[in-house]
Amino acid sequence: MSTTLPATGSTSAKRIDWASLPAKLGPIIGLIFVVVLFAALRPKTFLTPENFQIMLLQTAVVATAALGMTLIIIAGGIDLSIGSNIALCTVVIALLLQRQVPPLIAALGGIAAGSACGLLIGLLITRLNLTPFIVTLGMWGALRGAAKGLASETIVSAPATWLNGLLQSLGPHNRWMLFPPGVWLMVLLTILVALLLRYTRFGRHIFAIGSNEQTARLCGVPLKRTKLLIYTVGLAFAGIAGVLQFSYLTVGDPTTANGMELAIIAAVVIGGASLNGGQGSVLGSLVGALIMTVVANGCTKMNLANWVQEIVTGVIIIAAVVLDRIRHRTES
Amino acid sequence: MSDSVELLRMEGVRKRFGATVALDGVDLSVSSGEVLALVGENGAGKSTLMKVLSGAHRPDEGRMRLGGQPYRPAHPLDARNAGVSMIYQELSLARHLTVMENIVLGMEPRVGPFIKWAEVRRRALDAMAQLGRSDIRPETPVHQLSIAEQQLVEIGRAIAIGCRVLVLDEPTSSLARNDIERLFQLVQRLRTQGLGIIYISHFLEEVRTLSDRYTVLRDGRSVGTGRTAETTDADIIARMVGRSVEDLYPRSKRTAGEPVLELTHLAGPRKPVDASLTLHRGEVLGIAGLIGAGRTELLRMIFGLDPIRSGNLRIGAHTGPASPSRQWERGLGMVSEDRKAEGLALSLSIADNLTLSSLPAIMNPSAQDATSREWIQKLGIRCREPRQPVGDLSGGNQQKVAIGRLLEHGVDILLLDEPTRGIDVGSKAQIYQLIDELACAGKAVLIVSSYLPELLGVCDRIAVMSRGRLHPARPVSEIDEHQIMMEATATKEAA
Numbered sequence: 001m002s003t004t005l006p007a008t009g010s011t012s013a014k015r016i017d018w019a020s021l022p023a024k025l026g027p028i029i030g031l032i033f034v035v036v037l038f039a040a041l042r043p044k045t046f047l048t049p050e051n052f053q054i055m056l057l058q059t060a061v062v063a064t065a066a067l068g069m070t071l072i073i074i075a076g077g078i079d080l081s082i083g084s085n086i087a088l089c090t091v092v093i094a095l096l097l098q099r100q101v102p103p104l105i106a107a108l109g110g111i112a113a114g115s116a117c118g119l120l121i122g123l124l125i126t127r128l129n130l131t132p133f134i135v136t137l138g139m140w141g142a143l144r145g146a147a148k149g150l151a152s153e154t155i156v157s158a159p160a161t162w163l164n165g166l167l168q169s170l171g172p173h174n175r176w177m178l179f180p181p182g183v184w185l186m187v188l189l190t191i192l193v194a195l196l197l198r199y200t201r202f203g204r205h206i207f208a209i210g211s212n213e214q215t216a217r218l219c220g221v222p223l224k225r226t227k228l229l230i231y232t233v234g235l236a237f238a239g240i241a242g243v244l245q246f247s248y249l250t251v252g253d254p255t256t257a258n259g260m261e262l263a264i265i266a267a268v269v270i271g272g273a274s275l276n277g278g279q280g281s282v283l284g285s286l287v288g289a290l291i292m293t294v295v296a297n298g299c300t301k302m303n304l305a306n307w308v309q310e311i312v313t314g315v316i317i318i319a320a321v322v323l324d325r326i327r328h329r330t331e332s
Numbered sequence: 333m334s335d336s337v338e339l340l341r342m343e344g345v346r347k348r349f350g351a352t353v354a355l356d357g358v359d360l361s362v363s364s365g366e367v368l369a370l371v372g373e374n375g376a377g378k379s380t381l382m383k384v385l386s387g388a389h390r391p392d393e394g395r396m397r398l399g400g401q402p403y404r405p406a407h408p409l410d411a412r413n414a415g416v417s418m419i420y421q422e423l424s425l426a427r428h429l430t431v432m433e434n435i436v437l438g439m440e441p442r443v444g445p446f447i448k449w450a451e452v453r454r455r456a457l458d459a460m461a462q463l464g465r466s467d468i469r470p471e472t473p474v475h476q477l478s479i480a481e482q483q484l485v486e487i488g489r490a491i492a493i494g495c496r497v498l499v500l501d502e503p504t505s506s507l508a509r510n511d512i513e514r515l516f517q518l519v520q521r522l523r524t525q526g527l528g529i530i531y532i533s534h535f536l537e538e539v540r541t542l543s544d545r546y547t548v549l550r551d552g553r554s555v556g557t558g559r560t561a562e563t564t565d566a567d568i569i570a571r572m573v574g575r576s577v578e579d580l581y582p583r584s585k586r587t588a589g590e591p592v593l594e595l596t597h598l599a600g601p602r603k604p605v606d607a608s609l610t611l612h613r614g615e616v617l618g619i620a621g622l623i624g625a626g627r628t629e630l631l632r633m634i635f636g637l638d639p640i641r642s643g644n645l646r647i648g649a650h651t652g653p654a655s656p657s658r659q660w661e662r663g664l665g666m667v668s669e670d671r672k673a674e675g676l677a678l679s680l681s682i683a684d685n686l687t688l689s690s691l692p693a694i695m696n697p698s699a700q701d702a703t704s705r706e707w708i709q710k711l712g713i714r715c716r717e718p719r720q721p722v723g724d725l726s727g728g729n730q731q732k733v734a735i736g737r738l739l740e741h742g743v744d745i746l747l748l749d750e751p752t753r754g755i756d757v758g759s760k761a762q763i764y765q766l767i768d769e770l771a772c773a774g775k776a777v778l779i780v781s782s783y784l785p786e787l788l789g790v791c792d793r794i795a796v797m798s799r800g801r802l803h804p805a806r807p808v809s810e811i812d813e814h815q816i817m818m819e820a821t822a823t824k825e826a827a
Contacts, residue, residue, distance in 0.1 A: 198697065199694055199695055199696070199697070200693060200694055200695070201691040201692060201693050201694075201695060202693075204684060204688070204691055204695065205691075207677075207680060207684065208677050208680065208684070208688055211677035211678070211679045211680045212673075212674070212676070212677040212678065212679075212680075214668075214673055214674040215674055215675065215676055215677040215685075215688070216677070216688070217637065217656060218635075218637065218656060218666060218668055218674055218675070219656070219660075219688040219689040219737070220655070220656045220657030220658075220659070220660040220689050221657070221688070222655070222657055278677065278679040278680065279679065
């Protein structure tokens with residue numbers, strides 16, 4: 001370009017933006033706050049290695065499903081049927097194990113079932129031009145029904161395999177693992193999805209679609225194909241959450257994870273995602289899931305009744321969004 | 333205007349936000365029966381000034397007087413009650429309510445908890461009669477009205493409140509030509525009724541048609557004021573940009589090369605009906621015409637955003653329609669006329685917007701930052717850093733990002749739909765210069781614009797579209813504004 005253009009673009013090089021730091025770390029500060037709070041209130045029972053392990057175990061299912069939900073919500077979508085999907089997956093895994101299928105194949109079968117539901121949701125959204133809310137509201141009932149039908153409306157027992165050990169507290173023989181394998185799986189997947197969102201074209205396209213679908217189209221993002229992929233990949237995580245849920249239950253249960261979709265969405269929202277799309281982070285979602293577990297666990301340790309926990313969790317969801325809004329206002 | 337009384341006066345108004353000085357000494361005044369044009373580049377402080385006037389912000393310093401009394405609105409409601417009303421670019425109507433409900437919204441006449449509907453209806457009828465538009469029925473739901481009529485309802489609301497000073501912010505930006513004329517008539521009518529009108533606009537033609545006086549704002553300061561009839565456009569522009577702009581439209585010596593884009597009898601589902609043209613390397617070709625003639629649709633068809641019904645499209649060696657992603661691969665890029673709804677993902681960063689069409693499968697964010705810095709530098713995009721959301725920028729800088737995306741992609745053919753709509757004169761000048769440089773570098777540029785001086789200034793050839801038909805392109809030396817308007821408004825095809 002010619003030199004007559006005023007070169008006013010700022011070129012402030014790498015410099016930590018202290019003002020926006022608390023905003024980015026918001027959810028983590030929240031997590032530290034609740035941990036410190038309960039540690040101070042109940043140092044003997046809350047602040048133990050065993051309790052921390054239990055809390056991680058309790059978080060694994062929601063956090064894993066929240067990874068997929070994060071992709072979907074960043075893209076401006078929603079999945080209300082993810083709880084039903086998880087239940088369906090536990091049933092599929094149990095049925096496969098009953099038929100003497102190797103555990104790994106059974107688990108993959110469960111993940112494939114979750115993914116297939118995602119593909120179906122994606123097809124309904126893109127081919128029939130329906131909003132994700134309506135499609136997944138329908139699927140919320142339909143998948144639950146399918147799970148019950150497959151399970152003949154009862155719990156499906158399964159032979160004991162190593163799958164059951166994914167989310168069990170460690171014994172003396174495997175203490176070297178530090179955390180149960182399911183927790184490691186959750187951590188690994190979180191890192192993978194974070195990399196996917198930051199370093200791949202697919203990841204950036206997810207943000208672009210959620211921020212402005214028309215712009216994405218103008219820039220040559222294949223909308224239908226990308227959306228199909230988002231739901232298919234996103235709900236593979238529902239399948240993995242189904243594997244973890246099965247491990248926790250050790251049976252296939254068509255009525256399990258009822259209402260879990262809301263806990264999953266709440267984790268993503270507490271983690272800083274916007275339901276309008278275009279923003280969110282997997283680390284945030286993981287922290288969001290942890291906050292909810294810590295609060296539930298801490299309230300139990302305080303001998304607070306269940307209804308108190310439920311109110312506290314509700315308040316946290318709303319407070320998270322209000323705080324997020326306030327920081328956006330102070331930024332602009 | 334027989335007895336013109338000063339209605340509003342602002343003196344030395346200052347306002348700062350943290351380290352940024354938004355207003356740095358603004359003086360202006362408007363009298364009853366007078367139209368004051370407020371002009372200035374984007375970022376000159378017009379919107380802050382409006383917010384101070386409307387009570388959304390409190391000034392740090394300075395005095396404001398309304399009708400001789402000190403005027404210190406603490407809240408937008410204060411301003412409305414004092415008789416200062418704003419009509420923003422983005423209309424603020426409740427779309428599902430009726431015209432009369434919108435007009436009395438927030439000040440419904442009541443008996444106890446009950447709304448006096450007869451009174452509501454009478455007030456709405458009065459307001460619309462005062463605007464000379466009694467044809468708009470009070471019971472009509474607002475969403476059934478055109479944008480121009482909705483704007484009218486909003487003005488009607490201001491009238492019903494008893495507004496004395498009416499501020500119109502870029503009121504013609506979303507209006508079609510005949511609606512613009514009706515709006516002008518309305519402004520004249522309100523002036524004769526004794527209102528003081530502050531008219532904010534980028535269009536000097538509008539300023540000239542409508543205003544009695546003008547005030548120029550630059551960098552938060554009023555830098556010039558006077559009677560519109562006693563000044564020249566060049567003078568106003570010079571005050572706005574702070575430098576002389578004799579060559580707003582630079583035009584280097586360019587030579588057209590081989591054809592890169594050929595349309596043969598292209599037609600869409602509705603519009604265009606018939607469009608043929610050949611665009612060459614190193615050429616800037618303009619498409620003129622009225623709003624709704626099918627110009628935007630033509631660009632969208634070429635780019636694969638809208639379906640092609642019949643006809644032929646050839647881009648270099650490729651023929652036939654293709655998706656936008658395929659067109660990008662073929663070296664085509666498009667800037668949308670609507671930055672907010674389509675052109676940019678406003679919540680994403682400058683870097684993401686610049687590189688969205690050219691992302692590799694696995695990317696490196698720091699390389700993305702580095703390329704973005706380069707474009708920010710080259711295009712003079714005013715911003716803090718590449719990771720800043722593009723929605724934070726002014727219109728002109730946003731548009732530079734939208735065009736920068738095409739440059740980053742390295743396209744050969746640029747489709748620009750209204751590339752300077754709603755942006756400040758300084759940014760316009762930069763974009764014109766950029767277009768000239770691109771054409772000199774052998775790129776082909778196809779521009780749709782409703783602003784004729786601009787087309788005549790930057791293009792080598794101009795083709796006029798009228799009712800979906802594209803007339804043959806002619807060199808700018810053989811065509812003038814008058815001929816273009818004749819062709820654009822012709823009902824029959826020109827011979």
